[in-house]
Amino acid sequence: MIIRRYGVAILLAFMILFLLSAFLLLSFREGAFDSAIMLSGTVFAAFVLVQYNVLAAVFRHLDRFVLLITDFLQIFSIIMLYRLDPATGQKQFIWILVGTVLMVIALVVIRRAGNFGRWNTLFMVLAVGMLGITLVLAQRTHGARNWLTIGPFTFQPSEFAKILFLIVTAYYLSTRQRKRDLWPYFLFTILCVLLLVAARDLGAALLFAGTFLIVFYVGTGSLWITLGAIGAFAGGAVASYYIFGHVRTRVQVWQDPWANYNDSGYQIVQGLLAIASGGLLGTGLGNGMPQSIPVAESDYMFAALCEEFGIIVGVAVIGFYLLFIVRGVLIAMDARTKFSKLLVFGATCLLALQSFIIIGGVIKLIPLTGITMPFVSYGGSSMLSSMMVLGIIEGVAVKNGEYDEAEITEMGGELQ
Amino acid sequence: MNTKSPNRPMKGMLVIFSALFVLLASYLFYSTVTYGEEWFSSPYNPRISAARKVADAGSIYDRNGIPLAWSVGSERRYAENPEMRRAVCHVVGDVYGKSMGAEAFYARYLYGYDQGLIDRFVTAFEGDEKGGDVYLTIDARLCEYIYERMEYNGAVVLMNYETGEVLALVSNPTFDPEAIPDENEEGGSQYLNRATQGRYPPGSTMKIATAACAIQNGLTNAVYNCPGEIVIAGQRITCPRDGGHGEEDLTGAFEDSCNVYFAQLAVALGADRMKQTADAFQFNHEWHFADFAMLESSYSPGNNDGDLAWSGIGQYKDLITPTHDMLIAAAVARQGIMPEPQTLLDVRYGGRSAYTYTPQTVATVTDPVTAASLQTMMRATVVEGTATSADIGAAAVSGKTGTAEYTDNGEIRNHSWFVGFSQDAGHPLAIGVILEGAGFGSRYATPLAASVLDHAIELGY
Numbered sequence: 001m002i003i004r005r006y007g008v009a010i011l012l013a014f015m016i017l018f019l020l021s022a023f024l025l026l027s028f029r030e031g032a033f034d035s036a037i038m039l040s041g042t043v044f045a046a047f048v049l050v051q052y053n054v055l056a057a058v059f060r061h062l063d064r065f066v067l068l069i070t071d072f073l074q075i076f077s078i079i080m081l082y083r084l085d086p087a088t089g090q091k092q093f094i095w096i097l098v099g100t101v102l103m104v105i106a107l108v109v110i111r112r113a114g115n116f117g118r119w120n121t122l123f124m125v126l127a128v129g130m131l132g133i134t135l136v137l138a139q140r141t142h143g144a145r146n147w148l149t150i151g152p153f154t155f156q157p158s159e160f161a162k163i164l165f166l167i168v169t170a171y172y173l174s175t176r177q178r179k180r181d182l183w184p185y186f187l188f189t190i191l192c193v194l195l196l197v198a199a200r201d202l203g204a205a206l207l208f209a210g211t212f213l214i215v216f217y218v219g220t221g222s223l224w225i226t227l228g229a230i231g232a233f234a235g236g237a238v239a240s241y242y243i244f245g246h247v248r249t250r251v252q253v254w255q256d257p258w259a260n261y262n263d264s265g266y267q268i269v270q271g272l273l274a275i276a277s278g279g280l281l282g283t284g285l286g287n288g289m290p291q292s293i294p295v296a297e298s299d300y301m302f303a304a305l306c307e308e309f310g311i312i313v314g315v316a317v318i319g320f321y322l323l324f325i326v327r328g329v330l331i332a333m334d335a336r337t338k339f340s341k342l343l344v345f346g347a348t349c350l351l352a353l354q355s356f357i358i359i360g361g362v363i364k365l366i367p368l369t370g371i372t373m374p375f376v377s378y379g380g381s382s383m384l385s386s387m388m389v390l391g392i393i394e395g396v397a398v399k400n401g402e403y404d405e406a407e408i409t410e411m412g413g414e415l416q
Numbered sequence: 417m418n419t420k421s422p423n424r425p426m427k428g429m430l431v432i433f434s435a436l437f438v439l440l441a442s443y444l445f446y447s448t449v450t451y452g453e454e455w456f457s458s459p460y461n462p463r464i465s466a467a468r469k470v471a472d473a474g475s476i477y478d479r480n481g482i483p484l485a486w487s488v489g490s491e492r493r494y495a496e497n498p499e500m501r502r503a504v505c506h507v508v509g510d511v512y513g514k515s516m517g518a519e520a521f522y523a524r525y526l527y528g529y530d531q532g533l534i535d536r537f538v539t540a541f542e543g544d545e546k547g548g549d550v551y552l553t554i555d556a557r558l559c560e561y562i563y564e565r566m567e568y569n570g571a572v573v574l575m576n577y578e579t580g581e582v583l584a585l586v587s588n589p590t591f592d593p594e595a596i597p598d599e600n601e602e603g604g605s606q607y608l609n610r611a612t613q614g615r616y617p618p619g620s621t622m623k624i625a626t627a628a629c630a631i632q633n634g635l636t637n638a639v640y641n642c643p644g645e646i647v648i649a650g651q652r653i654t655c656p657r658d659g660g661h662g663e664e665d666l667t668g669a670f671e672d673s674c675n676v677y678f679a680q681l682a683v684a685l686g687a688d689r690m691k692q693t694a695d696a697f698q699f700n701h702e703w704h705f706a707d708f709a710m711l712e713s714s715y716s717p718g719n720n721d722g723d724l725a726w727s728g729i730g731q732y733k734d735l736i737t738p739t740h741d742m743l744i745a746a747a748v749a750r751q752g753i754m755p756e757p758q759t760l761l762d763v764r765y766g767g768r769s770a771y772t773y774t775p776q777t778v779a780t781v782t783d784p785v786t787a788a789s790l791q792t793m794m795r796a797t798v799v800e801g802t803a804t805s806a807d808i809g810a811a812a813v814s815g816k817t818g819t820a821e822y823t824d825n826g827e828i829r830n831h832s833w834f835v836g837f838s839q840d841a842g843h844p845l846a847i848g849v850i851l852e853g854a855g856f857g858s859r860y861a862t863p864l865a866a867s868v869l870d871h872a873i874e875l876g877y
Contacts, residue, residue, distance in 0.1 A: 218425040261460060269460055275448060276455035277463050292462045311448050315441045322437040329430045333423045341422055345429075352433050356440060365443045 008064060012052060015072055016045045022079045025285050029083075037086060044078055044093060051100055059107065061401020062394055063331060069324045070390055073375035076317065080304055081378055083286060084297050088378055095380045099387030106163075106391025111398050115339040120171045124188045127164040130157035131195040158196060158204040159385035162350060165192060165208060166392065170343035173219030200246060203357060203371030209233050210353045215346045219338075254367035267294045271303035271362050275311065282310030297378040299370050302362045317376075321355045324348075328393055334400045344396045347389045453524045461523075473526045474547035476508055476518055478556035479583075479761055484508050485519065485593075494593045495556065502590035503563035504556050506609040507582075507759060510593040515607040516709055518759070522550045525763045525771075548770060551762040553581040558875060562586045562868055568832075568851035571611035571738040572864070573757075574872060577746035577837060577846040579775045580755040583877055584868070585611050585739075612710040615735040616850055619820025620673045620857065621833050622730025624744055624790060627670055627678075629685050629693035631786045638684060639665050642676040651722030653679045653729070656819075656856075670793040671801030673817060675729050682728020687717035690728060697744055697781050698754065699736070708757055713740045730820060741835045742848025743778070745815065748794065749837035749846055752787040754778040794836065802858045803834065806866040810873040811838035811845075815865070817857030829853045834861035836869075843873045 023041025027034045048071050056062055074096055082089035116123070134148050134157045147154050172185035189212045196205035213233065217226040240247050249264050257265035257272070270293045278288060290296045290304035297304075306314040328348030335341040351374050358377075361368035372382035374389075455461070475486035484495045485508050492511045495501040509517020519526070527547040562572045566588045574584040587610040608614060630636060644660030646653050653675055655661060661674045669677035682690055695701070699715035713736040717724045726732035739757060747754035756776035763771035782790075794814035797803045802817045815836020821828055832854035837846040847865050854860035 214429055218422045218429060221422070221425060258458075269458075272447075272451075272455050273458060273461045273463070275444075276452040277461065279448070279452060279456075289463050306444075311444055314444055318437055318441045318444070322434060325433050325437070326430065329426055329433075333426055338422065341426075345422070345426055349429070352436075356436055359440055360443075363440070363444050363447060365440065 008068070011068060012049065015068075015075055016049065019045050019048070019075050019079065022285055023082070026079070026082055029286050037082060040082065040086075040090065040093065041078075044075075047097070048075070055104070059394070059398045061398045061405070063327055063397040065327045066324055066331075066390065066393060066397070069320050069327075070375055070387075072320060073317070076305060077301070077376040077378070079285070080290075080301060080308075080376075081297055083308070084291060084304065088297055091380075092378050092383070095383040096387075098380075099383045102384055103387040103391035103394070106388045107395040107398065110343070110392050110395025111402075115171050115174065115337075116167055117171075120168050121184075123164040123168050124184070127161040127168070128188065128191050128195070130161050131192060131199070134158070135195055135199045153380075156379070156381035158199075158201055159381040161192065162204075162207070162385055163388050163392075165189075165211070166343060166346045166350065166389070169212065169215050169219075169346050170339050173215060173342050174338040179220065179222070179225070197240065200244075202247070202250075203369035206357060206369060207350060207353055207371065211346055211350050214349050214353075215342055218345055219342050250367045250369070254364065257364065267300070268362075268364060268368060270294065271300055272364060274303045274307040275314070275363065278307035278310050280310050280312055282306070282308050282313065284308060295370075298372055298382075299358060299377065300362060301373050301376045301378075302359050305376075318355075318359060321352070321359075321374075325352045328352075331393060331397045331400060335396050336400070336403050340396045340399065344393050347392045351386070351389060456524060472547055473511075474549040476522075476526070476550045476552065478504070478552055478554050479581075480555060480557075481551075482556045484552070484556060492593075497560070498592065499563065500556050500560040501594065502592060503559040503586055504554060505590050505593055506587045506611070507552060507554055507559075507585050508593065510591075510596055512596045514596055515591070516609065516613075518550060518552060521709065522760060522763075525550050548763045548765045550760065551764070553583065553759050553761045553773075554585060555583055555875065555877070558584045558868075558872060558877075559586050561871055562864075563588065563590070565864055565867060566851070568854045568860070569610070570831075570849070570851040570854070570861075571609075571614060572868060573611045573739050573742050573848045574868060575742060575746060575755070575757055575846050576844055576877065577749050577755055578844040579773075580758050580777075581761070581773070582757050582759045583845075583872065585609075585759070587611050587614070610850075611738045611848075612708070613737070614850075615711055615713065615737055616831055616833075616852075617820040617822060618730035618734050618736040618741055619818035619831065619833055620675075620730060621736075621741050621744075621816050621818035621820075621835050622728070622734055623670060623673065623678050624748065624794070624816055624835075625693055625697045625699075626682055626685075626690070626728045627666060627793060628697070628782050628786050628790060629689055630666060630681055631789050632693065632782065633685060633689055635681065635685060636666055636789075638681060639663060640669075640677045640680045642669075642674050644676070646676045646679060648679060648683060648725045649720045649722035651726065653725055667793050667796060670816075671797045673797075673802045673819075678729045679725035683721045683725050685728075687724050690717050690724065691715065693782075696779075697747075698740065698778060699734075705756060705758070708759060710739055710757075711737055713737055730818065738848045738850045741833070741850075742846055744781070745794075745835040745837050745848065746846035747781045748787050748790045749814075749839065749844070750787075751784040752780050752782040754781050791839065795839065798836070803836070803862050805858065805863045806834065806836060806869075808866050808870045808873075810870055811840040811843050813838050813866070813869060815847075815862070817862055819855070819857045822853075824853065830855050832860035833857045834865040836865060838869055838873070843877060845869060845872055845877060 023038055027038040078089055081092050147156055172182055176182050193205050193209050213229055253260050253264045257268035261269050274290055274293050285308050288307040290307050293300045293303055325348055332341050332345040354371055354374050358371050358373045360366040372379050374386040473487050476484045478484055484504055486493055507517055509515045509519035511519050525548045562584055563586050569588050571587045575582050589606040591606040641663050642655055642661040644655050655675045661672050664674050664677045694715035699713045702712050703710040716733045717727050718732055723732050727734055743754050756778050761773050762769055791814055794816055798806045798813050798815055803815050806813045806815050813836055815834055818833030820831040832851040834849045834857055849861040849865045851860045
């Protein structure tokens with residue numbers, strides 16, 4: 001235990017050193033020393049230290065890996081955003097603060113609550129309602145109709161519907177023995193996906209459908225039905241290719257973004273140019289031109305990171321996500337109830353798919369669908385929902401630890 | 417409650433997730449290693465034009481070591497002699513992303529990005545990030561000589577047809593890379609490299625391909641009468657000579673550049689055969705040269721005999737870049753093999769050469785027998801046909817003139833063309849000249865080509 005804490009201290013010290021030296025570089029970018037930027041960096045460093053230590057002290061069974069990885073990703077996010085535009089960085093800082101509060105709330109709720117029982121019906125209505133209202137009211141941005149404006153805030157309801165979807169999924173798949181009793185859940189899933197497709201939010205639709213398929217397979221163990229469902233979704237995807245012009249455009253652009261450089265291929269090409277210009281070690285913070293990539297601060301953060309920190313750090317970030325996923329699945333396997341297992345597994349699955357889809361899209365491995373990079377992209381809704389997903393995972397981790405402790409105490413032992 | 421534990425499928429999914437993320441990382445690594453250099457040096461990359469990096473960039477020299485571009489601190493300087501600076505501006509390019517020259521195409525060398533990953537790792541640690549020096553195949557003084565003699569807008573391109581080295585390439589109007597930005601001047605068209613990016617109707621120079629088609633298809637003995645004009649499918653085609661050329665055979669019609677003869681010849685050959693030959697001569701072909709960017713030329717036989725007739729004499733929808741037209745002459749000189757034009761001679765890092773010039777070919781565009789016949793006809797054109805002003809003493813020049821009609825604000829005007837080569841093992845030179853709106857090919861482009869060839873041979877090329 002002591003050795004592990006020692007390791008955590010080294011890791012934290014390294015992260016803080018990285019953060020502070022990056023902000024020192026950023027403060028000197030305009031020639032003269034900009035104390036406001038250095039102050040922001042220092043405050044964020046202090047926040048990371050306090051957040052980690054307080055959480056680890058209050059929740060003794062917290063999974064430290066997952067929290068540290070999140071902190072690391074958020075440090076990259078803050079550095080890159082302050083580098084692109086300090087005002088955006090500042091806003092992201094606030095979203096991280098609010099997100100941490102929501103994470104703690106989610107953690108406490110999941111730790112205390114059961115499977116939410118009848119509340120799930122309300123959750124389903126709420127989720128479908130949010131997606132439906134968005135479709136009706138939302139303005140179009142970047143080809144998708146997925147933003148709602150309320151007063152001074154714009155938010156993306158699909159991000160919050162995700163959380164409800166995870167809970168409903170875990171509830172139905174853990175409480176219904178017979179598959180025919182799952183029909184309300186099937187209906188709910190199909191409705192969500194259709195609403196997202198209608199809103200042209202293809203990334204989110206893919207995320208919901210993918211999470212459903214994987215968790216359904218894991219929860220029921222029935223490979224054949226899962227394969228059938230994959231077939232149905234694949235059929236839907238092929239049909240949407242023929243029905244929707246924008247889906248066809250995306251596939252064509254993926255095949256040859258250079259041929260469509262002047263319009264739809266511009267963003268992908270600029271992203272690839274940025275990654276190629278960074279090379280193995282990157283240009284160094286502040287030396288590249290990530291501002292030439294459209295929406296570098298949200299969907300294209302990965303390209304911006306690769307340009308200035310090199311593909312070495314790009315590969316490291318992919319590794320961080322994988323480590324996060326491994327820990328998530330381990331927590332799921334360790335969970336005592338099937339509801340908790342499926343909830344954590346679903347949450348992990350969501351983050352896995354989301355990071356794979358956006359990174360794969362940016363590096364042109366798969367067609368690009370505009371979704372955010374968890375914990376890294378700028379955006380309030382995305383940060384808050386990712387932090388709630390983290391809260392769900394940590395909630396179950398804490399619960400697991402408490403069970404372990406109870407069992408050991410029962411046997412007369414003591415958990416350090 | 418479902419009693420089956422989901423742990424087993426979860427483990428399975430974890431394996432799949434791990435595989436996906438390993439794939440992600442591998443693909444990122446693979447694509448950067450494989451395409452990184454090509455992507456980086458793409459003319460679309462705004463980083464190349466970022467002046468900040470200029471301090472680390474290498475210099476550009478002509479084949480004789482005359483400095484054409486170099487960096488002083490964060491400033492990019494270009495050839496000291498202002499006339500030479502303008503003469504080579506399209507080949508050298510600029511760092512503002514206005515034109516597509518060596519500054520953009522060879523950025524990977526100039527900024528040291530052609531080094532392998534390991535080398536870059538080493539240089540990053542050594543802190544020596546100066547790029548390589550680029551040596552071009554062009555002779556800057558020869559370019560200046562040409563530029564001083566160009567009285568019209570247009571392009572001149574001169575190449576060694578055995579090696580493919582481009583010895584001179586001048587496009588007029590020019591710009592001064594030291595005085596950028598001056599966008600409004602000439603409406604920006606001064607940045608266009610007319611030799612590679614300008615698409616013009618080939619006019620009578622197209623008759624090389626039409627004649628090749630006739631020879632390949634055994635139509636060498638066709639004799640047509642030229643009364644000065646002919647109407648084919650309602651379209652009137654004329655010859656500029658009063659009263660026409662009279663009875664003409666293939667060689668005579670080629671020497672005299674008889675439109676009436678070649679219009680009928682094209683119709684006799686038919687759309688399919690004409691299209692086939694044009695395609696073999698690399699019309700409708702996207703060029704993919706490693707170090708050279710060129711627009712596609714186009715040929716279409718049209719839908720009726722009138723269009724077909726016009727297409728056979730280089731009008732209708734025929735469009736060609738001056739460099740491609742020069743390559744056709746080069747292919748004739750080389751027994752039907754079209755060489756690849758190249759402008760990169762050498763790259764040196766701290767004096768150490770890191771590039772080996774290798775001659776390349778595009779394709780075999782016609783057979784040696786046809787090429788030999790074309791050589792004879794093109795030589796005769798210079799000796800006793802429309803291109804007599806190209807008959808210089810220094811070498812046996814062969815060629816074809818062209819006068820390509822185009823409409824400028826409703827007024828019909830003529831581009832003046834000459835493409836040809838010197839049939840001389842010591843001086844394997846191919847040339848293409850176009851002067852926009854100048855008039856007859858024989859009167860404007862041909863004398864310029866003659867003086868350029870004469871001067872190049874004097875210089876030992």
